[in-house]
Amino acid sequence: MSSDIKRPSKKPAALLLTNIRQLLTLRGSATGPRRGTDLSNLGIVEDASVFCLNGKIVSVGKTKEAVRDPWIRKNRKKIVEIDCAGKVVLPGFVDSHTHPVFISPRLVDFEKRTTGASYEEIAAAGGGIQSSLRDVRQAGKSQLAEKVLQFLRTIAMQGTTTVEVKSGYGLTLDSELKSLEAIRDAASHWPGTVVSTLLGAHIVPREFRNRRKQYVELVCREMIPQAAKKKLAQFVDVFTERGAFTAGETRKIFDAARNHNLGTRAHVCQLSRTALLELLELDPASFDHLDCVSDADIRYLARRNTIATLVPGANHFLGLRNFPPARKLIDSGVPVALATDFNPGTSPTVSMPFVMSLACTHMKMSPAESIAASTINGAWALGLQDRKGSIEPGKDADLACFDVPDYREIPYWIAANKVVFTVLNGVPVTGCEIAPTGDS
Ligand SMILES: [Zn+2]
Structure with a gap:
């Protein structure tokens, strides 16, 4: 890392937030992720305080x-105190699906799409994920780490305190390990919590076009074992989609992940339907997208703790008319989370409030449901439900303070950033500085 990267700010030992107009505790989810009407239960306390x-x-x-x-x-003199009068405090967002390990935005693809080209047409013409590979393969680890750290600092300013970060724009053994090391290095300079995911199975890279079986073996026999041995990833993800990987290949990759004690998650049913039952048997932490999930699979998901992670930022950016069937999923008892899917091709947004706004407007989720899906159920999607996602004694001090008197304003003000400060594992941050406080 270059020398101008600073270590995270020091943690004040004791931190007291007072006079909070609405404190959304999200308490009481110990037994399982939020489902059905329970997704609307925010556990609000008024005139509240939190002591960390x-x-x-x-x-x-x-x-x-x-x-x-x-x-x-x-x-009291030793305690850093922050007056939150007139404001809303909630658990820091848990963004459980992001791809920030890339170098350049995909501006040519963006422009092409304005002339009517689809995601798959752009990919077939050499754009899409393929176009990010060259940059990432050539980049130094520290250059990638700088990009990831910029991303982490930005999301903290948007209320996110825990984030899942995927590799997946290298797709060689070396560049996937380099991407995961860059994530680790960036995370060590950020006070929030980062969960790393190996996405070696993002697409079959061009040089393996006629040898896809060998590429799946490279993922299973080299990438997964090495990432596990070096403790560089907690999860393995697969893009299970036409043009990417089949359900059978996904199953193989999930088996390899399990053999190395890594969790599993997959992008499924974004553009085409995949039958999920066989993959559900391996208890993945999360299935993400689910735009065209079948009614039968909705019934299976309702009986499991695998989280349905919806990423409407991608639908919005691709200009799609349809969005994931959130209402059907929630009303059927499927535990639903929201995430940004931050990536250069289909969802260049770091803002969970913007995603919540899309969820309310296009997927008919209520503001309360959008908040629980962005906090406690995001924590479940990462296996961090014991530490993250609600404001309860014993949990990590991850908080976000918004300059609004009513939580419904968070998804209401489209693309506005109303965050005053966040607290990441006890460290209060606003801009790049410690939040304004009383005596400290
Ligand atoms: Zn994704």
Whole structure:
């Protein structure tokens, strides 16, 4: 990493947020991800406070109770205090699906699409994922790490405190490992939480076009074992789609991941339908997209803890008329999460509030459902439900404060950023500085 990258700001030992107009605790999800009407239950406390010590949440309640607490009274001078009068505080967003390890935006593809070219037509003409491969293969690790760190800093300013980051624009053994190392290096300079995913099975790269079986073997026999051995990834993802990988190939890759104790997740049913039952048997953490999921698979998903992660930013950016069937999924009891799918080809947005806005307008999710899907169910999608996604004693101190008096304004103001500050594992951040506070 270059020398101008600074270490994360120091964590204040004790942090007290007071006078919060609406505190969305999302408490009480210990038994499973949120489903059905439970997705609307935000556990709101008014005139609230949150007290954090050493990066963990210690107490949650009314401000008047917190300021009467004997320990807080005695140590008040040592506590960093932030007055949140008139504001909303919620758990930091858990963005469970992003692809930030790339060098350049895909502006030619973007422009082509304005003349009517589809995602698949652009890919067939050499655009799409193929066009990001050359840059990433040539880039140094530190250059990639800088890109990822810029992304991490930006998302913190949008209220995101935990993020899943995928490789997948190298598609050689070396460049996939280099991408994962870049994610690790960037994460070590950011106070939030990063979960790494190996997406060696993003597409079959051109040089393997007539040898796809060998490419799947490269993923299973080299990429997965090495990523696991070097502890560079927690999950393995597959783009299961026509033009990418079949369900059978996905199953093989999932088996290899499982043999190396890595979790699994897949992009499915974005452009074409894949039958999910066989893959569900391997208990993937998440199936993402699900635009054209079948009714039968919706019934199977409703009985499982595999999260349906919806990414409407991609539908929006591709100019599609249809969006994922959120209402049908939620009303059938499928646990649903929202994520940005940040990537240069189909969803160049870092904003969870924008995604929530799309979910409300185009997928008819309620503002409350969009918040639970972006916090506690995002945490379930990453296996972090014990630490993330709700504001409860014992959980990590991950918070986002919005300059709005009512949480419904978060998805309401389209493409606005109303974040005042975020707290990432106990570290308050606004801009690149520590948030304005009282005595510290
Ligand atoms: Zn994706």
